[in-house]
Amino acid sequence: MSDVLVSARGLEVHFPVRSGGALRRTAGVLRAVDGVDLDIHRGETLGLVGESGCGKSTLGNALLRLVEPTGGRVTFDGTDVTGLGRRALRDLRRRAGMVFQDPFASLDPRRTVAQTVAEPLEVHGLRSGRRERAARVGELLELVGLDPAVAGRYPHEFSGGQRQRVGIARALAGEPDFLVCDEAIASLDVSVQAQVLNLLRRLQRKLGLTLLFISHDLSAVRHISDRIAVMYLGRVVEVGPASAVGAEPQMPYTQALLSAVPVPHPALERSRQRIVLRGDVPSPADVPSGCRFRTRCPHAFEPCPGVDPALQPVGAAPGHVAACHLHGVVGGPVEREGTVASAR
Ligand SMILES: Nc1ncnc2c1ncn2[C@@H]1O[C@H](COP(=O)(O)OP(=O)(O)OP(=O)(O)O)[C@@H](O)[C@H]1O
Numbered sequence: 297m298s299d300v301l302v303s304a305r306g307l308e309v310h311f312p313v314r315s316g317g318a319l320r321r322t323a324g325v326l327r328a329v330d331g332v333d334l335d336i337h338r339g340e341t342l343g344l345v346g347e348s349g350c351g352k353s354t355l356g357n358a359l360l361r362l363v364e365p366t367g368g369r370v371t372f373d374g375t376d377v378t379g380l381g382r383r384a385l386r387d388l389r390r391r392a393g394m395v396f397q398d399p400f401a402s403l404d405p406r407r408t409v410a411q412t413v414a415e416p417l418e419v420h421g422l423r424s425g426r427r428e429r430a431a432r433v434g435e436l437l438e439l440v441g442l443d444p445a446v447a448g449r450y451p452h453e454f455s456g457g458q459r460q461r462v463g464i465a466r467a468l469a470g471e472p473d474f475l476v477c478d479e480a481i482a483s484l485d486v487s488v489q490a491q492v493l494n495l496l497r498r499l500q501r502k503l504g505l506t507l508l509f510i511s512h513d514l515s516a517v518r519h520i521s522d523r524i525a526v527m528y529l530g531r532v533v534e535v536g537p538a539s540a541v542g543a544e545p546q547m548p549y550t551q552a553l554l555s556a557v558p559v560p561h562p563a564l565e566r567s568r569q570r571i572v573l574r575g576d577v578p579s580p581a582d583v584p585s586g587c588r589f590r591t592r593c594p595h596a597f598e599p600c601p602g603v604d605p606a607l608q609p610v611g612a613a614p615g616h617v618a619a620c621h622l623h624g625v626v627g628g629p630v631e632r633e634g635t636v637a638s639a640r
């Protein structure tokens with residue numbers, strides 16, 4: 297059995313850009329996901345970070361085939377999911393699910409908690425009798441820290457954190473192997489975020505789940521993830537163990553992202569050097585040539601506009617890779633250490 301549960305190779309999701317005219321001709325293409333190579337290992341939590349609009353949700357959706365890739369390949373447990381028929385796709389839906397950002401929007405207000413949580417059981421024919429289903433719903437509610445007695449209540453009777461627990465219970469109903477948590481704590485109060493984060497961590501360990509944890513919140517990602525992947529303009533530009541990416545980021549973009557995270561220690565916080573990137577993120581409909589980060593990179597040099605850098609091993613930790621010309625070229629990390637270090 298391979299160590300990799302979910303894998304993307306050259307994955308692309310390009311959306312047509314329509315002109316504003318009456319004919320709405322296709323005027324171009326928006327490269328939401330643009331050549332992503334990524335492996336997610338069994339039983340790990342992989343954090344996925346990057347600025348708004350860089351393609352995190354589209355990537356998560358493409359891995360679950362909730363959006364159709366326009367190029368490349370996704371495999372789940374060794375099976376290519378790009379060409380699955382209806383039946384196989386239903387099996388994928390059971391084994392790989394999604395926890396959404398806004399539990400209120402994703403729960404049907406007219407259905408009780410029991411109906412909501414039982415729905416996947418019905419769809420996948422998992423517990424046939426009424427009593428078996430009710431028992432399973434009770435188990436699932438307990439698993440996420442809710443009293444099974446709440447099964448008859450409606451979403452509006454719950455707090456945001458409780459609603460997110462219901463959403464998690466539903467996502468777990470089919471006994472999935474893989475969950476994508478897309479900004480799953482973003483709409484919760486800060487005090488509740490930590491509780492839901494810890495719940496996800498506990499469930500991941502207890503059930504041996506594989507998690508893709510998508511978030512703007514780098515502190516949360518560092519807290520929960522075994523490895524971290526950083527996305528910029530449709531591409532994964534750095535991946536590695538959370539400790540290595542967090543402490544020794546190798547790609548200037550990751551260094552800038554991390555420099556914006558407050559440190560919970562007054563002296564360290566005072567000495568923190570924030571790297572402010574120049575310019576705005578280019579449009580994914582007009583991606584720069586060569587390294588797509590070069591227009592904002594404080595270290596851009598000769599090869600950057602001409603050559604699109606591939607992910608390659610960087611730093612000291614095994615499995616740490618980054619797509620950056622500062623590494624692996626003559627005049628690379630060693631000669632340019634001064635420049636890289638100054639960016640930290
Ligand atoms: N269905 C769609 N049709 C056209 N463009 C889309 C569609 N879905 C997403 N996009 C565009 O693709 C790009 C990536 O969007 P995506 O939602 O994946 O980013 P994100 O990293 O999840 O952002 P956020 O952090 O704000 O959630 C954006 O430019 C977005 O406008």
Ligand SMILES: [Mg+2]
Pocket residue numbers: 352353354478
């Ligand atoms: Mg998103």
